[in-house]
Amino acid sequence: MNKYTIQVHPSAANLPREQQLAWHIASFAAHCGPLDADVLDMIACRIVDNASVGLAAINRAPVAAARAMALAHPRKKGASLYGLPATTRVDAEWAAWANATAVRELDFHDTFLAADYSHPGDAISPMIAVAQQMGLDGTALARGIAVSYEVHVALVKAISLHKYKKDHVAHLCPATTAGIGAMLGLPAETIFQAVNQAVHLSFSTRQSRKGEISSWKAYVPGFSGKLAIECIDRAMRGEASPSPIYEGEESVLAWMLGGAESRYDVYLPANGESPRGILETYTKAHSAEYQAQALIDMAIALSSQIDDLSQVKDILLETSHHTHNVIGTGANDPQKSDPEASRETLDHSIMYILAVALEDGKWHHVDSYTRDRARTPSTIALWHKVRTIEDVDWTRRYLDPNPDNRAFGGKLIITMNDGRTIVGERAVADAHPNGTHPWAWPDYAAKFESLTRDMLGETERQSFLAAAKGFSSLPTTALDGLLPKLPSGAVKPSQPTGQGIFDRGLD
Numbered sequence: 168m169n170k171y172t173i174q175v176h177p178s179a180a181n182l183p184r185e186q187q188l189a190w191h192i193a194s195f196a197a198h199c200g201p202l203d204a205d206v207l208d209m210i211a212c213r214i215v216d217n218a219s220v221g222l223a224a225i226n227r228a229p230v231a232a233a234r235a236m237a238l239a240h241p242r243k244k245g246a247s248l249y250g251l252p253a254t255t256r257v258d259a260e261w262a263a264w265a266n267a268t269a270v271r272e273l274d275f276h277d278t279f280l281a282a283d284y285s286h287p288g289d290a291i292s293p294m295i296a297v298a299q300q301m302g303l304d305g306t307a308l309a310r311g312i313a314v315s316y317e318v319h320v321a322l323v324k325a326i327s328l329h330k331y332k333k334d335h336v337a338h339l340c341p342a343t344t345a346g347i348g349a350m351l352g353l354p355a356e357t358i359f360q361a362v363n364q365a366v367h368l369s370f371s372t373r374q375s376r377k378g379e380i381s382s383w384k385a386y387v388p389g390f391s392g393k394l395a396i397e398c399i400d401r402a403m404r405g406e407a408s409p410s411p412i413y414e415g416e417e418s419v420l421a422w423m424l425g426g427a428e429s430r431y432d433v434y435l436p437a438n439g440e441s442p443r444g445i446l447e448t449y450t451k452a453h454s455a456e457y458q459a460q461a462l463i464d465m466a467i468a469l470s471s472q473i474d475d476l477s478q479v480k481d482i483l484l485e486t487s488h489h490t491h492n493v494i495g496t497g498a499n500d501p502q503k504s505d506p507e508a509s510r511e512t513l514d515h516s517i518m519y520i521l522a523v524a525l526e527d528g529k530w531h532h533v534d535s536y537t538r539d540r541a542r543t544p545s546t547i548a549l550w551h552k553v554r555t556i557e558d559v560d561w562t563r564r565y566l567d568p569n570p571d572n573r574a575f576g577g578k579l580i581i582t583m584n585d586g587r588t589i590v591g592e593r594a595v596a597d598a599h600p601n602g603t604h605p606w607a608w609p610d611y612a613a614k615f616e617s618l619t620r621d622m623l624g625e626t627e628r629q630s631f632l633a634a635a636k637g638f639s640s641l642p643t644t645a646l647d648g649l650l651p652k653l654p655s656g657a658v659k660p661s662q663p664t665g666q667g668i669f670d671r672g673l674d
Contacts, residue, residue, distance in 0.1 A: 168434045175421045175429070176414045184359065187411045189341075189366065191435055193358035196314050196345040198438035207639050209445050210312050212611040213288050214635045214649055216276050216450050219611075221249045221269035221292075222651060223532065223618040226659055229382040230269045233389060235660050237265035239669035246296035250658040253647040259300040263293035263392035266650070272385040273532050274514050278457035279320055279448040280489070280575060282327040282566070284335050286388065287448050290315040290343040293392030297347050297399075298646055305641035311350025313442040317435070318342040320444035325433040329489070331424050332373045336391045340369035343395040353403065361398040363408035368394060370423050376493075379502050380511035447570050450606060452598040452614075454532030455514045458490040460596035461576030462517060466524035469579065469591045476526060476549055478584045484517065485558040486577030487565035494520075495555030504551060506541045513541060521579070522550035532618075564594070571601060608636070622653055 171191050176182045184190045224230050234248060237257045246262035247253045249269050257265075270276055270292055277288040291312055298308045319342035328337050344365040348358035369391060375383050402408070413419045420429055436442055453463045462484070473479070484495065491497035494517045502508045503516035513519050513536055523535050526546060534540065541547075555577075564574035574594035581589040598606045612632055619628060634641065634648035641648070663670040 168440070169437050171433045171435065173413055173420065173431050173433060175416055175427045176411065177416050182411050182414055184410065188413045188433060189362045189410065190355070190359050191433070192318055192341060192345050192362050193348065193355045194438060195435045196318070196349040196358050197353065197355040199310065199314050199317070199349055199436065200439045200441040202309055202313050202639075203441055203443065206313055206441070206443055206445055207309055208608065210309055211636050211638055212606070212608055213277055213291060213312075213445070213450070214638055215611045215615050215632065217270045217288055217291050218249070218631065218635070218649070218651055219615040219618045220273050220275040220454075221266060222622060222653070223275070224269050224272035225250045225622075225653065225657075227272055229385045230265075230272050231660060233265045233268035233386065234658075235664040236667060236669055237261035238660070239663040239667070239673060241673075242300070244300065246299040247647055247650050249650050250653040251661055252652050253650070255661070259293075259296040260393040260396040262296035262299070263396060264386075264389035266292035266296065267388035267392045268385050271388045273454045274384075274456060274511075275451055275454040275532055277448050277450040279323055280457060280565070280573070281320075281324040283323045283329055283338065284457075284489075285319055285323045285338055286335075287316045287319040287339075287342070287445070288450075289339055289388030289391065290319070290346055290395075292388070293343055293395055294346055294350055295646060295649055296392070297396060298350060301351065302643045303350060303646075304643045305637075305639045305646065307350045307352070308641075308646065309639040311346040313445060314349035315342045315346025316448065317442035317444035318345045320447055321433055321435050325431050326424065328424075329373060329493075333423060334371045334373050334375055334387065336387050337366070337370045337419075337423075339388065340365045340391040340395055343392055344398050347395055347399045351399070353399070357399075357402045360406065360408045361395075361402035363410050363412040364398040364401065365395055366412045366419060367409050368398075370419065376515065377498070378500055380509060380515060382511065384511050446600075449596075449599050450611070452596065452606070453530045454535075455520055455530070456494050456517075458487075458494055458575055459514075459517055459520045460598070461593045461602075462486075462579070463520060463524050463530050464597045465576065465579055465591045465593040466521050467528055467530070469581070469589060470525050470528040472589050473525065473581065473583075477545065479549060479552060479581060480584045481582040482521065482549075482553040483580045483582070484521070484553065484555040484577050485561065485580070486555055487561040487575070488557045489562075489565060490517065490575070490577060491555045491557040496553075497555060497557065506547055508541070510536045517555060518553035519546075519550050521553050522546050525549065573601075575599075619651070622657060623651060627651060
């Protein structure tokens with residue numbers, strides 16, 4: 168690994184590109200080393216993970232709207248869409264938009280937490296789309312995905328966006344851009360220009376994850392992927408972008424992040440070194456914000472110890488700064504305690520999540536979020552007894568530089584009316600690499616089968632799993648197998664709806 172310390176430089180310094188973070192990212196992307204077998208195995212798992220949750224969300228309103236927009240951009244030799252026949256092709260950037268929205272909608276796929284938050288798997292759909300349109304094979308796709316994960320993990324470890332109320336798309340977009348550049352085998356100069364543009368345009372505020380959270384949260388990865396594709400396309404045509412994008416006196420570090428005196432240490436593999444960042448990331452067994460994963464596991468385990476939840480007096484969660492302030496009472500969002508709140512808000516309310524998990528002794532990506540479920544009087548009563556506080560030790564463990572020591576859970580103290588307390592503590596989710604049941608291929612395959620059993624026949628499910636497991640050896644003509652087709656009529660809409668601007672003039 169190479170360490171790169173970045174800081175603001177005045178324009179008069181004329182900072183050489185070889186000293187800029189965007190160049191370091193681009194140089195690594197252009198010269199990444201061979202992929203290790205365990206990295207390839209984990210990429211296959213994440214392709215399955217994405218397909219599982221993308222298909223499970225296929226007819227939800229945000230996904231249907233994104234697909235309708237994509238279908239208004241047909242391209243004979245473009246990319247395909249989840250659920251539809253491979254003969255239905257659209258422009259790659261619009262396939263990225265629709266497929267990434269499907270994957271993100273249920274908040275049910277992979278994550279990485281460090282100085283900031285991230286969902287590195289959000290980059291997979293855009294790269295599959297580009298690979299299809301450009302006629303690439305599985306080997307190229309593997310390289311692109313591995314590079315994207317590596318860059319994403321490096322940025323998330325080094326730079327907190329949340330501290331400055333910026334959304335984590337600002338790390339996702341350059342990582343996706345670097346991955347596409349690596350997949351296409353582009354020179355560092357071209358990737359550098361594309362990364363500059365991606366960083367310049369991808370900064371936005373965290374209001375998308377604050378207050379009344381809307382469906383835009385699901386669209387963010389599609390927007391990022393679409394933007395990354397356009398950045399690469401423009402750079403391939405020889406066009407330059409703002410530079411230095413991180414270090415400039417009127418750019419990201421100076422005005423979006425810590426200011427003129429800030430310093431950040433970013434670690435990236437040296438040229439020729441193999442990317443292994445994906446192995447530090449982890450997926451979700453439950454459809455909710457990642458910081459709720461260990462707490463759901465714990466609440467389910469504790470639920471059998473409480474005979475009468477109406478006798479609960481108080482529920483206190485001691486946890487990290489991030490959990491307390493993002494999904495806990497420290498967020499000061501009244502919407503997180505509102506039975507009429509959106510699903511997107513409820514999956515970012517640990518108060519609601521704990522109440523439902525304690526009552527039901529399980530978690531379900533649909534049933535746990537229904538309007539009737541949120542309006543249940545006993546749930547509301549329990550929900551409003553939950554409070555969170557930051558514990559400095561949990562914050563320290565959350566930010567531990569050693570991935571083996573990081574903790575994303577907390578301590579739950581349930582006080583009964585008779586004075587008894589029921590206490591539980593869990594550092595990481597069961598499915599986490601350091602958990603009681605670290606997920607491997609059989610678990611990802613089981614998640615796919617569980618979420619798609621009522622949608623796909625056994626033959627179709629096994630065909631997809633075989634394609635995903637051997638994805639890195641697929642020829643250029645076989646990548647369509649990574650986007651399962653559902654039975655005719657199962658996906659709605661399967662044609663443009665006529666509702667928007669893009670639908671006009673298609674006849």
